Amino acid sequence: MSTTNDVVVTGLGATTPLGGDVTTTWQALVAGRSGVRKLEADWVDRYELPVRIAAQLVVEPTEVIPRVEARRMDRCEQVALVAAKQAWADAGLDGEQPQVEPERLGVVIGTGIGGAMTLLQQDDLLETQGIRKISPLTVPMLMPNGPAAFVSLALNAQGGAHAPVSACASGAEALAWAWRMLRAGEVDVVVAGGAEACISALPLAGFAQARTMSTRNDEPEKASRPFDAERDGFVLGEGAGVMVLERAEFARARGARVYGRLAGAGTSADAYHITGLQPEGKGAARAIAAALRTAELDPKEVGHVNAHATSTPVGDVAEAAAIRLAIGDHPVVTAPKSALGHLLGAAGAVEAIATLLAVHDGVVPPTLNLEHQDPQVRLDVAAGTARRTELSAAVNDSFGFGGHNVALAFTSA
Amino acid sequence: MSNEEILKELRAIVEEVAGVSPEDITEEKSFVDDLDVDSLSMVEIAVQAEDKFGVKIPDDQLANLKTVGDAVSYIATNK
Numbered sequence: 001m002s003t004t005n006d007v008v009v010t011g012l013g014a015t016t017p018l019g020g021d022v023t024t025t026w027q028a029l030v031a032g033r034s035g036v037r038k039l040e041a042d043w044v045d046r047y048e049l050p051v052r053i054a055a056q057l058v059v060e061p062t063e064v065i066p067r068v069e070a071r072r073m074d075r076c077e078q079v080a081l082v083a084a085k086q087a088w089a090d091a092g093l094d095g096e097q098p099q100v101e102p103e104r105l106g107v108v109i110g111t112g113i114g115g116a117m118t119l120l121q122q123d124d125l126l127e128t129q130g131i132r133k134i135s136p137l138t139v140p141m142l143m144p145n146g147p148a149a150f151v152s153l154a155l156n157a158q159g160g161a162h163a164p165v166s167a168c169a170s171g172a173e174a175l176a177w178a179w180r181m182l183r184a185g186e187v188d189v190v191v192a193g194g195a196e197a198c199i200s201a202l203p204l205a206g207f208a209q210a211r212t213m214s215t216r217n218d219e220p221e222k223a224s225r226p227f228d229a230e231r232d233g234f235v236l237g238e239g240a241g242v243m244v245l246e247r248a249e250f251a252r253a254r255g256a257r258v259y260g261r262l263a264g265a266g267t268s269a270d271a272y273h274i275t276g277l278q279p280e281g282k283g284a285a286r287a288i289a290a291a292l293r294t295a296e297l298d299p300k301e302v303g304h305v306n307a308h309a310t311s312t313p314v315g316d317v318a319e320a321a322a323i324r325l326a327i328g329d330h331p332v333v334t335a336p337k338s339a340l341g342h343l344l345g346a347a348g349a350v351e352a353i354a355t356l357l358a359v360h361d362g363v364v365p366p367t368l369n370l371e372h373q374d375p376q377v378r379l380d381v382a383a384g385t386a387r388r389t390e391l392s393a394a395v396n397d398s399f400g401f402g403g404h405n406v407a408l409a410f411t412s413a
Numbered sequence: 414m415s416n417e418e419i420l421k422e423l424r425a426i427v428e429e430v431a432g433v434s435p436e437d438i439t440e441e442k443s444f445v446d447d448l449d450v451d452s453l454s455m456v457e458i459a460v461q462a463e464d465k466f467g468v469k470i471p472d473d474q475l476a477n478l479k480t481v482g483d484a485v486s487y488i489a490t491n492k
Binding site (some may be wrong): 066067068069072132135136137140185 | 425430431432452456457460463
Protein backbone atom coordinates (compact mmCIF):
# COMPACT_ATOMS: atom_id res chain seq x y z
CA MET A 1 0.00 0.00 0.00
CA SER A 2 1.36 3.42 -0.78
CA THR A 3 0.08 6.84 0.09
CA THR A 4 0.83 10.36 -1.07
CA ASN A 5 3.20 10.79 1.88
CA ASP A 6 5.38 7.87 0.89
CA VAL A 7 9.13 8.33 0.64
CA VAL A 8 11.00 6.06 -1.76
CA VAL A 9 14.67 5.39 -2.36
CA THR A 10 15.76 5.75 -5.98
CA GLY A 11 19.54 6.13 -5.87
CA LEU A 12 22.44 4.76 -3.81
CA GLY A 13 26.08 5.80 -3.52
CA ALA A 14 28.94 4.83 -1.23
CA THR A 15 32.65 4.65 -0.80
CA THR A 16 33.76 2.38 2.04
CA PRO A 17 36.57 0.17 3.36
CA LEU A 18 34.98 -2.65 1.34
CA GLY A 19 34.73 -0.88 -2.01
CA GLY A 20 34.60 2.34 -3.97
CA ASP A 21 30.90 1.98 -4.76
CA VAL A 22 27.68 0.39 -3.52
CA THR A 23 27.84 -2.78 -5.63
CA THR A 24 31.38 -3.68 -4.56
CA THR A 25 30.66 -2.86 -0.93
CA TRP A 26 27.43 -4.86 -0.87
CA GLN A 27 28.98 -7.89 -2.56
CA ALA A 28 31.86 -7.86 -0.07
CA LEU A 29 29.43 -7.55 2.85
CA VAL A 30 27.34 -10.47 1.64
CA ALA A 31 30.49 -12.52 0.97
CA GLY A 32 31.69 -11.87 4.52
CA ARG A 33 34.91 -10.04 3.74
CA SER A 34 36.59 -7.73 6.26
CA GLY A 35 37.82 -4.21 5.50
CA VAL A 36 39.99 -3.98 8.62
CA ARG A 37 43.75 -3.83 8.09
CA LYS A 38 46.95 -2.97 9.88
CA LEU A 39 47.33 0.80 9.96
CA GLU A 40 50.41 1.82 8.00
CA ALA A 41 51.33 5.32 9.14
CA ASP A 42 54.47 6.77 10.69
CA TRP A 43 52.50 8.49 13.46
CA VAL A 44 51.27 5.16 14.83
CA ASP A 45 54.78 4.45 16.09
CA ARG A 46 55.63 8.08 16.83
CA TYR A 47 52.80 8.42 19.34
CA GLU A 48 52.97 4.78 20.44
CA LEU A 49 49.23 4.45 19.83
CA PRO A 50 47.64 1.45 21.51
CA VAL A 51 45.42 1.01 18.41
CA ARG A 52 47.25 -0.06 15.24
CA ILE A 53 44.39 -1.15 13.02
CA ALA A 54 41.69 0.64 11.00
CA ALA A 55 39.24 0.21 8.13
CA GLN A 56 40.53 2.53 5.41
CA LEU A 57 38.99 3.34 2.05
CA VAL A 58 39.70 1.01 -0.86
CA VAL A 59 39.48 3.82 -3.43
CA GLU A 60 41.08 7.16 -2.61
CA PRO A 61 38.63 10.03 -3.27
CA THR A 62 41.40 11.94 -5.05
CA GLU A 63 41.39 9.20 -7.71
CA VAL A 64 37.80 10.17 -8.52
CA ILE A 65 37.60 13.94 -7.91
CA PRO A 66 39.63 16.28 -10.15
CA ARG A 67 42.79 17.57 -8.43
CA VAL A 68 41.90 21.26 -8.19
CA GLU A 69 38.42 20.51 -6.85
CA ALA A 70 39.82 17.99 -4.35
CA ARG A 71 42.44 20.35 -2.91
CA ARG A 72 39.70 22.73 -1.75
CA MET A 73 37.99 19.99 0.26
CA ASP A 74 38.64 18.09 3.45
CA ARG A 75 38.69 14.32 3.05
CA CYS A 76 35.24 14.03 4.66
CA GLU A 77 33.87 16.46 2.06
CA GLN A 78 35.54 14.52 -0.73
CA VAL A 79 33.94 11.23 0.26
CA ALA A 80 30.54 12.91 0.63
CA LEU A 81 30.80 14.26 -2.90
CA VAL A 82 31.92 10.90 -4.32
CA ALA A 83 28.97 9.07 -2.75
CA ALA A 84 26.46 11.81 -3.61
CA LYS A 85 27.44 11.86 -7.28
CA GLN A 86 27.13 8.08 -7.47
CA ALA A 87 23.67 8.20 -5.90
CA TRP A 88 22.63 11.06 -8.19
CA ALA A 89 23.68 9.10 -11.27
CA ASP A 90 22.16 5.88 -9.92
CA ALA A 91 18.81 7.68 -9.60
CA GLY A 92 19.07 8.68 -13.26
CA LEU A 93 19.17 12.37 -12.34
CA ASP A 94 22.53 13.20 -13.92
CA GLY A 95 21.26 13.76 -17.46
CA GLU A 96 21.49 16.98 -19.46
CA GLN A 97 17.89 17.94 -18.65
CA PRO A 98 17.24 18.65 -14.94
CA GLN A 99 14.38 16.45 -13.70
CA VAL A 100 13.86 18.28 -10.43
CA GLU A 101 13.56 22.02 -9.80
CA PRO A 102 16.67 23.25 -7.92
CA GLU A 103 14.39 24.84 -5.31
CA ARG A 104 12.60 21.50 -4.83
CA LEU A 105 15.88 19.63 -4.28
CA GLY A 106 17.36 19.36 -0.77
CA VAL A 107 20.57 18.01 0.73
CA VAL A 108 21.10 16.55 4.20
CA ILE A 109 24.58 15.18 4.87
CA GLY A 110 25.64 14.48 8.43
CA THR A 111 29.08 14.00 9.87
CA GLY A 112 30.34 13.11 13.33
CA ILE A 113 33.32 15.43 13.61
CA GLY A 114 33.67 17.00 10.16
CA GLY A 115 37.00 18.32 8.92
CA ALA A 116 39.13 17.13 11.80
CA MET A 117 42.04 16.30 9.48
CA THR A 118 42.10 19.88 8.18
CA LEU A 119 41.90 21.31 11.69
CA LEU A 120 44.88 19.24 12.79
CA GLN A 121 46.97 19.88 9.67
CA GLN A 122 46.35 23.62 9.73
CA ASP A 123 47.11 23.81 13.44
CA ASP A 124 50.43 22.07 12.75
CA LEU A 125 51.15 24.66 10.06
CA LEU A 126 50.25 27.52 12.38
CA GLU A 127 52.63 26.18 15.03
CA THR A 128 55.52 25.48 12.69
CA GLN A 129 55.25 28.12 9.94
CA GLY A 130 52.93 30.86 11.17
CA ILE A 131 49.72 32.42 9.93
CA ARG A 132 50.89 33.13 6.37
CA LYS A 133 50.84 29.40 5.60
CA ILE A 134 47.28 28.89 6.84
CA SER A 135 45.00 28.07 3.94
CA PRO A 136 42.21 30.55 3.19
CA LEU A 137 40.11 27.41 2.72
CA THR A 138 40.64 26.30 6.33
CA VAL A 139 37.16 27.23 7.55
CA PRO A 140 35.12 25.76 4.66
CA MET A 141 37.28 22.63 4.95
CA LEU A 142 36.81 22.09 8.66
CA MET A 143 33.17 23.14 9.15
CA PRO A 144 30.91 20.14 9.79
CA ASN A 145 28.32 21.48 7.34
CA GLY A 146 31.00 21.36 4.63
CA PRO A 147 29.99 17.95 3.22
CA ALA A 148 26.36 19.10 2.85
CA ALA A 149 27.47 22.42 1.36
CA PHE A 150 29.75 20.87 -1.27
CA VAL A 151 27.04 18.41 -2.32
CA SER A 152 24.51 21.22 -2.57
CA LEU A 153 26.93 23.17 -4.78
CA ALA A 154 27.70 20.20 -7.00
CA LEU A 155 24.03 19.32 -7.59
CA ASN A 156 22.67 22.89 -7.60
CA ALA A 157 20.37 21.92 -4.74
CA GLN A 158 18.68 25.09 -3.53
CA GLY A 159 15.88 23.60 -1.43
CA GLY A 160 17.99 23.64 1.75
CA ALA A 161 21.29 22.04 2.76
CA HIS A 162 21.41 20.65 6.28
CA ALA A 163 24.02 18.94 8.41
CA PRO A 164 22.88 17.02 11.47
CA VAL A 165 25.70 16.41 13.91
CA SER A 166 24.92 13.61 16.35
CA ALA A 167 28.18 11.68 16.49
CA CYS A 168 27.74 8.13 15.19
CA ALA A 169 24.02 8.66 14.55
CA SER A 170 24.61 11.58 12.15
CA GLY A 171 24.25 9.62 8.90
CA ALA A 172 21.00 8.01 10.03
CA GLU A 173 19.71 11.29 11.40
CA ALA A 174 20.34 12.85 7.99
CA LEU A 175 18.07 10.24 6.41
CA ALA A 176 15.42 10.81 9.10
CA TRP A 177 15.63 14.57 8.45
CA ALA A 178 15.28 14.07 4.71
CA TRP A 179 12.31 11.78 5.29
CA ARG A 180 10.62 14.50 7.35
CA MET A 181 11.25 17.14 4.69
CA LEU A 182 9.69 14.90 2.06
CA ARG A 183 6.73 13.86 4.22
CA ALA A 184 6.06 17.53 4.90
CA GLY A 185 6.11 18.17 1.16
CA GLU A 186 8.84 20.83 1.49
CA VAL A 187 10.77 19.41 -1.45
CA ASP A 188 10.46 16.62 -4.04
CA VAL A 189 13.92 15.05 -3.82
CA VAL A 190 16.56 14.95 -1.08
CA VAL A 191 20.13 13.71 -1.41
CA ALA A 192 20.94 12.48 2.08
CA GLY A 193 23.52 10.50 3.99
CA GLY A 194 26.68 10.72 6.04
CA ALA A 195 30.41 11.19 5.63
CA GLU A 196 33.44 10.73 7.85
CA ALA A 197 37.17 10.56 7.32
CA CYS A 198 39.24 11.14 10.44
CA ILE A 199 41.64 8.24 10.72
CA SER A 200 44.46 10.17 12.31
CA ALA A 201 46.35 10.26 15.58
CA LEU A 202 44.17 12.52 17.74
CA PRO A 203 40.77 10.89 17.09
CA LEU A 204 42.33 7.44 17.53
CA ALA A 205 44.04 8.56 20.73
CA GLY A 206 40.82 10.10 22.06
CA PHE A 207 38.70 7.03 21.42
CA ALA A 208 41.48 4.79 22.73
CA GLN A 209 41.71 6.81 25.95
CA ALA A 210 37.95 6.41 26.37
CA ARG A 211 38.67 2.65 26.21
CA THR A 212 36.17 2.17 23.40
CA MET A 213 38.50 0.70 20.76
CA SER A 214 39.70 -2.79 19.98
CA THR A 215 43.42 -3.37 20.54
CA ARG A 216 43.45 -6.73 18.80
CA ASN A 217 46.28 -5.38 16.68
CA ASP A 218 47.74 -8.75 15.71
CA GLU A 219 44.52 -9.99 14.09
CA PRO A 220 43.01 -6.98 12.26
CA GLU A 221 40.25 -8.93 10.52
CA LYS A 222 39.14 -10.47 13.81
CA ALA A 223 39.18 -7.23 15.81
CA SER A 224 35.61 -6.06 15.13
CA ARG A 225 33.38 -8.76 16.63
CA PRO A 226 29.98 -7.38 17.65
CA PHE A 227 27.90 -9.63 19.92
CA ASP A 228 30.84 -12.02 20.41
CA ALA A 229 31.86 -12.84 23.98
CA GLU A 230 35.46 -11.86 23.22
CA ARG A 231 34.74 -8.37 21.80
CA ASP A 232 36.95 -5.58 23.12
CA GLY A 233 35.89 -2.42 21.28
CA PHE A 234 35.30 -0.92 17.86
CA VAL A 235 37.60 -0.40 14.88
CA LEU A 236 37.72 3.07 13.35
CA GLY A 237 36.69 3.28 9.69
CA GLU A 238 36.08 5.99 7.09
CA GLY A 239 33.77 6.54 4.14
CA ALA A 240 30.42 7.88 3.03
CA GLY A 241 26.97 6.65 2.11
CA VAL A 242 24.28 8.63 0.32
CA MET A 243 20.71 7.91 -0.75
CA VAL A 244 18.47 9.76 -3.15
CA LEU A 245 15.05 9.94 -1.50
CA GLU A 246 11.95 11.18 -3.28
CA ARG A 247 8.30 11.74 -2.70
CA ALA A 248 6.76 8.57 -4.12
CA GLU A 249 4.44 10.53 -6.41
CA PHE A 250 7.33 12.49 -7.84
CA ALA A 251 9.37 9.35 -8.44
CA ARG A 252 6.41 7.66 -10.11
CA ALA A 253 5.76 10.64 -12.37
CA ARG A 254 9.32 10.66 -13.66
CA GLY A 255 9.40 6.88 -14.03
CA ALA A 256 12.22 6.35 -11.55
CA ARG A 257 13.44 2.90 -10.56
CA VAL A 258 12.56 2.33 -6.87
CA TYR A 259 14.68 0.21 -4.50
CA GLY A 260 12.18 0.38 -1.66
CA ARG A 261 10.55 2.73 0.82
CA LEU A 262 11.95 4.59 3.77
CA ALA A 263 8.68 3.94 5.53
CA GLY A 264 9.40 5.37 8.94
CA ALA A 265 11.95 7.08 11.15
CA GLY A 266 12.24 7.51 14.89
CA THR A 267 14.61 9.53 17.03
CA SER A 268 15.12 9.81 20.78
CA ALA A 269 17.68 10.93 23.32
CA ASP A 270 18.82 8.82 26.28
CA ALA A 271 19.66 11.73 28.62
CA TYR A 272 21.51 9.08 30.59
CA HIS A 273 25.30 9.28 30.03
CA ILE A 274 27.51 11.28 27.69
CA THR A 275 28.96 8.19 25.98
CA GLY A 276 27.19 5.08 27.28
CA LEU A 277 23.88 3.68 26.05
CA GLN A 278 21.20 3.34 28.73
CA PRO A 279 21.90 -0.29 29.84
CA GLU A 280 18.37 -1.58 29.30
CA GLY A 281 18.19 0.06 25.89
CA LYS A 282 15.13 2.10 26.82
CA GLY A 283 15.96 5.19 24.74
CA ALA A 284 17.02 3.09 21.75
CA ALA A 285 13.80 1.07 22.04
CA ARG A 286 11.76 4.28 21.95
CA ALA A 287 13.46 5.30 18.70
CA ILE A 288 12.76 1.88 17.18
CA ALA A 289 9.13 1.97 18.34
CA ALA A 290 8.71 5.44 16.83
CA ALA A 291 10.13 4.24 13.51
CA LEU A 292 7.66 1.35 13.45
CA ARG A 293 4.76 3.57 14.46
CA THR A 294 5.43 6.14 11.74
CA ALA A 295 5.88 3.30 9.24
CA GLU A 296 2.59 1.76 10.41
CA LEU A 297 4.42 -1.52 10.90
CA ASP A 298 3.64 -4.18 13.45
CA PRO A 299 6.80 -5.51 15.17
CA LYS A 300 5.91 -8.99 13.82
CA GLU A 301 6.40 -7.71 10.26
CA VAL A 302 10.04 -6.76 10.89
CA GLY A 303 12.12 -9.66 9.60
CA HIS A 304 15.56 -8.11 9.88
CA VAL A 305 17.50 -5.65 12.03
CA ASN A 306 20.74 -4.09 10.87
CA ALA A 307 22.27 -3.36 14.26
CA HIS A 308 24.46 -0.47 15.32
CA ALA A 309 26.52 -2.98 17.37
CA THR A 310 29.99 -1.46 17.44
CA SER A 311 31.70 -4.35 19.25
CA THR A 312 32.00 -2.58 22.60
CA PRO A 313 31.32 -4.75 25.67
CA VAL A 314 28.50 -2.59 27.09
CA GLY A 315 26.86 -1.09 23.99
CA ASP A 316 26.08 -4.33 22.19
CA VAL A 317 24.20 -5.78 25.18
CA ALA A 318 22.12 -2.63 25.64
CA GLU A 319 21.18 -2.63 21.96
CA ALA A 320 20.22 -6.31 22.10
CA ALA A 321 17.90 -5.44 24.98
CA ALA A 322 16.41 -2.56 22.96
CA ILE A 323 15.72 -4.78 19.96
CA ARG A 324 13.97 -7.36 22.13
CA LEU A 325 12.01 -4.65 23.88
CA ALA A 326 10.79 -2.85 20.76
CA ILE A 327 10.57 -5.69 18.22
CA GLY A 328 11.16 -9.10 19.81
CA ASP A 329 13.61 -11.93 19.25
CA HIS A 330 12.31 -13.06 15.85
CA PRO A 331 14.21 -10.78 13.38
CA VAL A 332 17.44 -11.92 11.75
CA VAL A 333 20.05 -9.51 13.09
CA THR A 334 23.35 -8.55 11.54
CA ALA A 335 26.18 -6.24 12.64
CA PRO A 336 27.88 -4.78 9.55
CA LYS A 337 30.59 -3.04 11.60
CA SER A 338 32.18 -6.49 11.93
CA ALA A 339 33.22 -6.02 8.29
CA LEU A 340 33.18 -2.26 7.69
CA GLY A 341 34.59 -1.03 10.98
CA HIS A 342 32.89 1.96 12.54
CA LEU A 343 32.35 4.76 10.03
CA LEU A 344 31.12 7.14 12.76
CA GLY A 345 28.98 9.82 11.06
CA ALA A 346 28.84 7.78 7.85
CA ALA A 347 27.93 4.51 9.58
CA GLY A 348 24.18 5.06 9.73
CA ALA A 349 23.96 5.97 6.07
CA VAL A 350 26.13 3.13 4.74
CA GLU A 351 24.30 0.65 6.96
CA ALA A 352 20.92 2.04 5.89
CA ILE A 353 21.93 1.19 2.34
CA ALA A 354 22.78 -2.36 3.47
CA THR A 355 19.42 -2.62 5.27
CA LEU A 356 17.52 -1.54 2.18
CA LEU A 357 19.49 -3.90 -0.08
CA ALA A 358 18.83 -6.78 2.34
CA VAL A 359 15.10 -6.23 1.82
CA HIS A 360 15.55 -5.69 -1.91
CA ASP A 361 17.70 -8.79 -2.47
CA GLY A 362 16.29 -11.00 0.29
CA VAL A 363 19.67 -11.63 1.89
CA VAL A 364 21.15 -10.66 5.26
CA PRO A 365 24.96 -10.29 5.29
CA PRO A 366 26.81 -12.25 7.97
CA THR A 367 28.20 -10.86 11.21
CA LEU A 368 31.91 -11.66 11.11
CA ASN A 369 33.88 -13.11 14.02
CA LEU A 370 30.79 -14.25 15.89
CA GLU A 371 32.38 -17.38 17.34
CA HIS A 372 30.80 -17.45 20.79
CA GLN A 373 27.71 -15.31 21.01
CA ASP A 374 27.50 -13.38 24.28
CA PRO A 375 24.78 -15.17 26.29
CA GLN A 376 23.34 -11.75 27.20
CA VAL A 377 22.61 -11.20 23.49
CA ARG A 378 19.45 -13.23 23.12
CA LEU A 379 18.87 -12.60 19.44
CA ASP A 380 19.03 -14.54 16.17
CA VAL A 381 22.28 -13.12 14.78
CA ALA A 382 23.34 -14.16 11.27
CA ALA A 383 26.83 -15.57 11.75
CA GLY A 384 29.27 -17.24 9.39
CA THR A 385 27.53 -16.90 6.06
CA ALA A 386 24.80 -14.71 4.59
CA ARG A 387 21.23 -15.71 5.37
CA ARG A 388 18.77 -15.92 2.45
CA THR A 389 15.32 -14.90 3.59
CA GLU A 390 12.26 -13.18 2.15
CA LEU A 391 11.92 -9.76 3.80
CA SER A 392 9.17 -7.16 3.61
CA ALA A 393 10.43 -4.82 6.34
CA ALA A 394 13.72 -4.16 8.15
CA VAL A 395 14.99 -1.75 10.77
CA ASN A 396 18.36 0.00 10.96
CA ASP A 397 19.64 1.22 14.35
CA SER A 398 22.15 4.02 14.92
CA PHE A 399 23.32 5.50 18.20
CA GLY A 400 25.77 8.29 18.91
CA PHE A 401 27.91 9.54 21.79
CA GLY A 402 25.67 12.01 23.56
CA GLY A 403 22.71 9.67 23.77
CA HIS A 404 21.36 10.21 20.24
CA ASN A 405 19.24 7.32 18.97
CA VAL A 406 17.91 6.96 15.44
CA ALA A 407 15.95 4.07 13.92
CA LEU A 408 14.92 3.80 10.27
CA ALA A 409 12.30 1.40 8.89
CA PHE A 410 12.65 0.24 5.29
CA THR A 411 10.06 -1.74 3.36
CA SER A 412 9.96 -3.30 -0.08
CA ALA A 413 8.83 -1.16 -3.00
CA MET B 414 64.07 37.94 -13.96
CA SER B 415 62.31 39.04 -17.16
CA ASN B 416 58.56 39.62 -17.41
CA GLU B 417 58.46 36.52 -19.62
CA GLU B 418 60.03 34.43 -16.85
CA ILE B 419 57.70 35.91 -14.21
CA LEU B 420 54.70 35.04 -16.38
CA LYS B 421 55.93 31.46 -16.77
CA GLU B 422 56.28 30.96 -13.00
CA LEU B 423 52.97 32.71 -12.31
CA ARG B 424 51.22 30.42 -14.77
CA ALA B 425 52.50 27.40 -12.85
CA ILE B 426 51.14 28.83 -9.58
CA VAL B 427 47.72 29.67 -11.05
CA GLU B 428 47.48 26.23 -12.62
CA GLU B 429 48.43 24.53 -9.34
CA VAL B 430 45.93 26.52 -7.26
CA ALA B 431 43.01 27.07 -9.61
CA GLY B 432 43.45 24.45 -12.33
CA VAL B 433 43.57 26.95 -15.19
CA SER B 434 45.38 25.72 -18.33
CA PRO B 435 48.71 27.58 -18.74
CA GLU B 436 47.90 28.55 -22.35
CA ASP B 437 44.81 30.42 -21.13
CA ILE B 438 46.86 32.48 -18.69
CA THR B 439 47.88 35.53 -20.70
CA GLU B 440 48.60 39.09 -19.57
CA GLU B 441 45.29 40.68 -20.59
CA LYS B 442 43.17 38.10 -18.73
CA SER B 443 41.29 39.06 -15.58
CA PHE B 444 41.78 36.57 -12.74
CA VAL B 445 38.17 36.79 -11.60
CA ASP B 446 36.22 37.47 -14.81
CA ASP B 447 38.22 35.45 -17.34
CA LEU B 448 40.02 32.74 -15.37
CA ASP B 449 37.26 32.10 -12.79
CA VAL B 450 39.68 32.45 -9.87
CA ASP B 451 37.76 33.18 -6.67
CA SER B 452 38.84 35.37 -3.76
CA LEU B 453 40.06 32.39 -1.72
CA SER B 454 42.25 31.13 -4.53
CA MET B 455 43.62 34.68 -5.07
CA VAL B 456 44.91 34.63 -1.48
CA GLU B 457 46.61 31.29 -2.10
CA ILE B 458 48.13 32.56 -5.35
CA ALA B 459 49.43 35.69 -3.59
CA VAL B 460 51.08 33.69 -0.79
CA GLN B 461 52.75 31.34 -3.26
CA ALA B 462 53.87 34.27 -5.41
CA GLU B 463 55.38 36.00 -2.37
CA ASP B 464 57.44 32.90 -1.64
CA LYS B 465 58.39 32.30 -5.26
CA PHE B 466 59.40 35.85 -6.17
CA GLY B 467 60.44 37.22 -2.79
CA VAL B 468 57.92 40.08 -2.92
CA LYS B 469 55.39 41.37 -0.42
CA ILE B 470 51.81 41.62 -1.66
CA PRO B 471 49.75 43.48 0.97
CA ASP B 472 45.98 43.02 0.81
CA ASP B 473 45.35 46.56 -0.49
CA GLN B 474 47.77 45.88 -3.34
CA LEU B 475 46.31 42.44 -4.05
CA ALA B 476 42.93 44.07 -4.62
CA ASN B 477 44.47 46.10 -7.47
CA LEU B 478 45.91 43.09 -9.29
CA LYS B 479 42.94 42.57 -11.62
CA THR B 480 44.74 41.02 -14.57
CA VAL B 481 47.63 38.62 -15.01
CA GLY B 482 49.55 41.56 -16.52
CA ASP B 483 48.90 43.65 -13.38
CA ALA B 484 50.46 40.89 -11.29
CA VAL B 485 53.47 40.49 -13.60
CA SER B 486 54.16 44.26 -13.51
CA TYR B 487 53.75 44.43 -9.72
CA ILE B 488 56.16 41.53 -9.19
CA ALA B 489 58.70 42.97 -11.69
CA THR B 490 58.60 46.38 -9.94
CA ASN B 491 58.63 45.20 -6.33
CA LYS B 492 60.90 42.19 -6.17
